[in-house]
Amino acid sequence: MGGILAYVLIFLVSVVSYIIKKRDKKESCTGIKLPPGSMGWPYIGETLQLYSQDPNVFFSSKQKRYGEIFKTHILGCPSVMLASPEAARFVLVTQAHLFKPTYPKSKEHLIGPSALFFHQGDYHVRLRKLVQGSLSLDAIRNLVADISATAASILDSWDGGRVLNTFQEMKTFSFEVGILAIFGNLEAHYREELNRSYRIVDKGYNSFPTSLPGTPFKKAVLARKRLSKILDDIVCERKEKRLLEKDLLGCLLNSKDEKGEVLTDDQIADNIIGVLFAAQDTTATAMTWIVKYLHDNQKILEAVKAEQIAIRKLNDEENQPLSWSQARNMPLTHKVVLESLRMASIISFTFREAVADVEYKGKRKYN
Ligand code: HEM
Numbered sequence: 001m002g003g004i005l006a007y008v009l010i011f012l013v014s015v016v017s018y019i020i021k022k023r024d025k026k027e028s029c030t031g032i033k034l035p036p037g038s039m040g041w042p043y044i045g046e047t048l049q050l051y052s053q054d055p056n057v058f059f060s061s062k063q064k065r066y067g068e069i070f071k072t073h074i075l076g077c078p079s080v081m082l083a084s085p086e087a088a089r090f091v092l093v094t095q096a097h098l099f100k101p102t103y104p105k106s107k108e109h110l111i112g113p114s115a116l117f118f119h120q121g122d123y124h125v126r127l128r129k130l131v132q133g134s135l136s137l138d139a140i141r142n143l144v145a146d147i148s149a150t151a152a153s154i155l156d157s158w159d160g161g162r163v164l165n166t167f168q169e170m171k172t173f174s175f176e177v178g179i180l181a182i183f184g185n186l187e188a189h190y191r192e193e194l195n196r197s198y199r200i201v202d203k204g205y206n207s208f209p210t211s212l213p214g215t216p217f218k219k220a221v222l223a224r225k226r227l228s229k230i231l232d233d234i235v236c237e238r239k240e241k242r243l244l245e246k247d248l249l250g251c252l253l254n255s256k257d258e259k260g261e262v263l264t265d266d267q268i269a270d271n272i273i274g275v276l277f278a279a280q281d282t283t284a285t286a287m288t289w290i291v292k293y294l295h296d297n298q299k300i301l302e303a304v305k306a307e308q309i310a311i312r313k314l315n316d317e318e319n320q321p322l323s324w325s326q327a328r329n330m331p332l333t334h335k336v337v338l339e340s341l342r343m344a345s346i347i348s349f350t351f352r353e354a355v356a357d358v359e360y361k362g363k364r365k366y367n
Contacts, residue, residue, distance in 0.1 A: 033362075035080055037062065037070035045073025051208040059083070069360065075104035075209065082360075090360060091352055102353035106209030106217070110201055110224050111277055112270025122257075127271055130255055134181065134248035141324045142246075143180055148322040150176045166291050170284035178279045182248040182272055183234065193230050197223040198276065205277075224273075231269040248275060282346055289344035290336060300336065307332045 040046035050058050059081065062070050068084040082091065091099055100120055103111075108118055116127035133139070154173050158164060175198070179191055186194075204220020211218055238249060252268045263271075294301040311326050 035069045035071050036066045037072050037080075039071065039073045039078065043076075045076075045078070047074050047076075047208070050074050055206075075106060077104060087360065095358065098354060098356050098358050099352035100355050101351070103351050104209075107205065110205055110220055111274050112224075112266070114264075114267040114270035115274030116271060117274060117278075126255065126257060130251045131248065131271070131275055134246070134251045139181070139246055143177075144324050144327050145321040146180050146185070147177055150180070167284055167288045170287040170291075171280055174280045174283040174287070175276070177283075178276050180247075181279075182275065184245050184247040184250075186234070190230060190234055194227065197226040197230065198273075201227065201273075202277075202280075227273060228266075228269050231272060232265060235265055235268060248272065285346045286337075286341060286344060289346075290340045293340050293343070294336065300332075304333050304336055 038046065040049065046058075062072065062081070063083050068087060069080065069082050071078070071080050073079065082088065101117055103118060108115075111117070116124055116131065119127070151173065154169065154176070158169070175195065176191075179186055179194065183190075200223035201220045204216040204218075204223070207216035207220070209217050211221075235249070235253070238245075238253065244250060244254065249268070249272065252263055252271060256262055294304060307330055311322070311330070314320075315322060315326075
């Protein structure tokens with residue numbers, strides 16, 4: 001099932017920046033056709049249709065009707081959607097120079113416009129290095145005991161015969177690990193405040209973007225403002241204490257560009273929220289698939305359990321937490337993780353904006 005999903009759900013939403021009239025005029029001049037599909041109503045396009053049903057149904061019914069490439073107009077953007085591995089390779093690999101990363105404004109607004117996903121060039125390279133550095137093996141090595149303790153505490157909370165939603169539980173876990181990687185051991189009240197506001201932002205992220213009071217989107221916008229305030233307080237405290245931590249916040253605070261400029265507080269906040277967004281759902285989705293695959297393969301489940309129980313027994317006898325070398329030496333568990341990542345569909349779509357006219361299989365996709 002994961003394999004099929006990986007093939008079918010590679011949607012690339014590509015934004016067309018010109019107005020429809022201009023596009024149609026150009027189309028009749030060049031003789032190259034836009035893909036089939038509907039642009040819906042003026043201004044709102046097909047956004048209401050998208051939100052009035054399961055988005056998967058919206059996309060798959062269009063895919064059934066028009067094929068692997070079709071045009072639409074969603075979230076304020078005239079768009080072309082591509083849904084095949086071949087088309088994904090075209091946009092992301094072979095013709096990547098014709099596109100730049102762009103997200104719908106509503107999503108950019110919630111994450112923060114200075115997050116690295118929305119940028120190219122020197123700023124992007126700088127931020128990417130900082131994020132990668134904070135996730136280096138050396139940095140993670142120091143987190144093993146805390147990650148292990150977080151996992152144990154979440155497992156303890158499962159006692160009591162409740163029905164659990166695996167994905168939601170995995171989200172709780174990946175959020176806590178994200179907080180550890182970003183801030184190290186953050187005070188409990190900050191963790192709780194971040195968690196409360198972040199959940200509201202997360203809930204509104206894929207909701208219909210409107211400024212009407214009481215809607216999930218508006219609540220998310222307000223919660224995002226609260227997140228900025230909490231992050232300001234944390235940054236301020238860290239600066240006052242002059243701590244030189246190696247976590248992501250420390251890396252962002254200590255970074256200077258070639259002119260000696262440090263990052264602004266807004267740039268730091270947007271990138272922290274960005275990394276939490278990038279890390280939480282992806283990791284939680286991967287872990288959810290792992291649970292499902294293990295459930296479906298009882299023999300492998302028993303073998304993974306045996307590998308884990310052996311380590312646990314040793315550590316219980318010596319009263320030791322999980323060590324870095326043990327985490328690096330779980331051959332079967334490691335293979336299960338790699339195979340699950342290979343099979344599962346984790347990121348089902350992404351966005352790109354064309355920076356020039358693009359032709360794909362004789363059809364013009366973008367102005
Ligand atoms: C199984 C887990 C993960 C998967 C499948 C995954 C997948 C991806 C993909 C496909 C992209 C590219 C999106 C695009 O170009 O439109 C991406 C970007 C990114 N991911 Fe992940 N990711 C995972 C976990 C994480 C984690 C744990 C972090 C934590 C830091 C992270 C941080 C990022 C960042 C910062 C970017 C933007 C990179 C850039 O713009 O250069 N991801 N991820």
